[in-house]
Amino acid sequence: MERNESGAPPFLFGRRIVLGVTGGVAAYKAAELVRRLVKAGAQVDVVLTPGGAHFVTPTTFQALSGRPVWCDPWDERRANAMAHIDLTRGADLLLVAPCTADAMARFAQGQADDLLATLALARACPMAVAPAMNRQMWLHPATQRNRERLVADGVLVWGPAEGEQACGETGPGRMIEPEEIVARLEAFFAPKWFSGHAVLVTAGPTYEPLDPVRVLTNLSSGKMGYALAQAFAQAGAAVTLVSGPVSLPTPLGVTRVDVTTAEQMRAAVLERVPGHRIFASVAAVADYRPARVSPQKIKKGAERLTLELVRNPDILAEVAALPEPPWCIGFAAESENLDEYAERKRREKGLQLVVGNLVQEAMGRDENTVVLYDENGRIPLPTADKVQVAWGIVRHVAQRLGLIDTAVERGDL
Numbered sequence: 001m002e003r004n005e006s007g008a009p010p011f012l013f014g015r016r017i018v019l020g021v022t023g024g025v026a027a028y029k030a031a032e033l034v035r036r037l038v039k040a041g042a043q044v045d046v047v048l049t050p051g052g053a054h055f056v057t058p059t060t061f062q063a064l065s066g067r068p069v070w071c072d073p074w075d076e077r078r079a080n081a082m083a084h085i086d087l088t089r090g091a092d093l094l095l096v097a098p099c100t101a102d103a104m105a106r107f108a109q110g111q112a113d114d115l116l117a118t119l120a121l122a123r124a125c126p127m128a129v130a131p132a133m134n135r136q137m138w139l140h141p142a143t144q145r146n147r148e149r150l151v152a153d154g155v156l157v158w159g160p161a162e163g164e165q166a167c168g169e170t171g172p173g174r175m176i177e178p179e180e181i182v183a184r185l186e187a188f189f190a191p192k193w194f195s196g197h198a199v200l201v202t203a204g205p206t207y208e209p210l211d212p213v214r215v216l217t218n219l220s221s222g223k224m225g226y227a228l229a230q231a232f233a234q235a236g237a238a239v240t241l242v243s244g245p246v247s248l249p250t251p252l253g254v255t256r257v258d259v260t261t262a263e264q265m266r267a268a269v270l271e272r273v274p275g276h277r278i279f280a281s282v283a284a285v286a287d288y289r290p291a292r293v294s295p296q297k298i299k300k301g302a303e304r305l306t307l308e309l310v311r312n313p314d315i316l317a318e319v320a321a322l323p324e325p326p327w328c329i330g331f332a333a334e335s336e337n338l339d340e341y342a343e344r345k346r347r348e349k350g351l352q353l354v355v356g357n358l359v360q361e362a363m364g365r366d367e368n369t370v371v372l373y374d375e376n377g378r379i380p381l382p383t384a385d386k387v388q389v390a391w392g393i394v395r396h397v398a399q400r401l402g403l404i405d406t407a408v409e410r411g412d413l
Helices: 027-039 058-065 101-109 115-122 135-139 141-152 178-189 223-234 262-272 315-320 338-349 386-400 405-410
Strands: 016-021 043-048 093-099 127-131 161-164 170-174 198-203 238-243 254-258 278-281 288-290 309-311 327-334 353-358 371-374 377-380
Touching: 016 027, 016 115, 027 043, 027 058, 027 093, 027 178, 043 058, 043 115, 093 101, 093 115, 093 178, 101 115, 101 127, 101 141, 127 178, 135 141, 135 170, 178 223, 198 223, 198 262, 223 238, 223 254, 223 278, 223 386, 238 262, 262 315, 278 315, 315 327, 315 338, 327 338, 327 386, 338 353, 338 371, 353 386, 371 386
Parallel strands: 016 043, 016 093, 093 127, 198 238, 198 278, 238 254, 278 327, 327 353
Antiparallel strands: 161 170, 288 309, 353 371, 371 377
């Protein structure tokens, strides 16, 4: 998989997106959205309504997109004076963000009274909207009828989110953040190799308590596991993520289960693993835990403190040994002898795939260098952002399971 400047999978690279910006205060977020899309390699043509121009000027969007901004249905820059027809020809998506209540109403009714509304009616590509309005406007029966009409017409409605609004009220109606819109776009364009399949992923560290305030843990950030869960979800899988304590947002479309200790993680995994085609054990589970947990804080006193540790359950080995196990992916984070230890782990636990890396090159970092080990041997992946690495792993699994042939023939990736 080729890498682009943003480090993200290339599903937006080379895509042409027509972005409609309507007259809501969330128009300022559209500027950040354009910046992110351009960085990911997309070509963005901005269509600005008169209301949108009250909040952000065409000059801003032209500077961010590097493209002319369109406002007037009578714009003569097109030789045929038909920008209202031509702009969506060859486009991959018409996205309206923010989309006001008024814009939703006009789209639902098929009006064509300005350039953006005409584009929506004459488009030759899919369409998505990211609503943004006051909570009462969003909850009004008329807006909900318009939303239902748009969905029935095949328009994707992304959001809105809940939270504080510019009017000072709190509730549903906020436009989802640019980062989430980009994630939804990546998911929209990603090949759906795993549609109809369920994937269970573990991520992050575990905390093994010594007393009420101290724990045994490790330096895992959870980034690799979260990136893998996100990639599987974008590839169409129904993903459940069992996560140790991390400070990462839940990936879009992923069901998250929070746990703290290794025993809690084991219970959560064994409860959910039936029905899952794939199990990816990415979590850095503590190998040992204290034999006894002090009910009170251990006071500093003696020069030495001896702790008795007992082994934690091996979750991956237990899942792989089930009578009807899922397709199992293990991770081997080693400080030396990577090839030897990773291959030994794969054979001893009966795993279909082991992803190996050196901890000094990955722990806590955004980039990773991994080697895949399966029955066919050793397959190194290029050093890349963990999101990129995750897609390399997902692609390899899809190939191994015979899910990728049709996608390759179509040139999806």
